[in-house]
Amino acid sequence: MPYDLKEVAAISGMPGLYRLLKPTRAGVIIEALDEKGTRSVASARNKVSLLHEIxxxxxxxxxxxxxxxxxxxxxxxxxxxxxxxxxxxxxxxxxxxxxxxxxxxxxxxxxxxxxxxxxxxxxxxxxLEYQAPAEEETTTEDGAATAEEALSTAGIIPAAEETNAAGSPEAVTEAKPAKKTTKKKAE
Structure with a gap:
């Protein structure tokens, strides 16, 4: 996304654009995107339209x-x-x-x-600062991906211990060593 519009909004009844800073009980704290950058509270009655949704x-x-x-x-x-x-x-x-x-x-x-x-x-x-869009994945003639991203190892390389957490659907169960049992001799 070239401009980060997730926090920028147009608010009904208020001219200009605003950066949403923090929610309050009565609305949201906003900062004007102008030279002054004044902060105020937009009431919950105002319609807030986020630019990234337009x-x-x-x-x-x-x-x-x-x-x-x-x-x-x-x-x-x-x-x-x-x-x-x-x-x-x-x-x-x-x-x-x-x-x-x-x-x-x-x-x-x-x-x-x-x-x-x-x-x-x-x-x-x-x-706002312009950020060049990220390069998308491209494929070569042989169909191989050229973008740098994690590829699936299809179970060839064992997963790290962090991913072996209980409850994980991808958890790899390791074989537990058999317990040594000692039998007491009856005297």
Whole structure:
């Protein structure tokens, strides 16, 4: 995930974006993602929309594109500094959206959504660090995996003692040595 959006939220009735810090009895402690970084409490009555749960509609009715992927596309084409703002010309905003996501649903994604997307991207790119996406596993012509990951040993290499915990479905039972029994001679 290029931008970590798990703790970033838009809150109804409050302008801008906020980082969720800690839950309280009455709501959640938030920090504004602006120059001041003021902290306050968002009431439980406010609707909190986490950015990592938001997606953009595509022309395929059953599919959406996560906001983090849209932000990644914007970063790949325009970098952290976006020349557009939410106050830019409507034609420029729709052309920008068509450039970033050619298959976005023009009936369900409104101009106000595009303005919000641009405004959120500008805020996030200024306040959060961009992390390059992790490389995905690729295969060579012979079908061998080239990504570095743990491969199954299929029981050829014995498991470490830590994984042999009681109750583990993968626990390997080792043969216990037979107890030595001594018989007392009857006198």
């Amino acid at each position: 997606s953009i509609y595509t022309q395929d009715y059953d599919q959406t594109v996560p906001l983090s992927e849209v932000f990644d596309r914007i970063h790949q084409k325009h970098g952290a500094e976006l020349s557009l703002t939410h106050k830019s010309d409507d034609r420029d905003l729709t052309a920008f959206m068509a450039d970033i996501m050619p298959d976005y649903d023009r009936d369900r994604v409104y101009l106000s959504d595009i303005k919000k997307l641009v405004q959120w991207y500008n805020t996030v790119s200024k306040r």
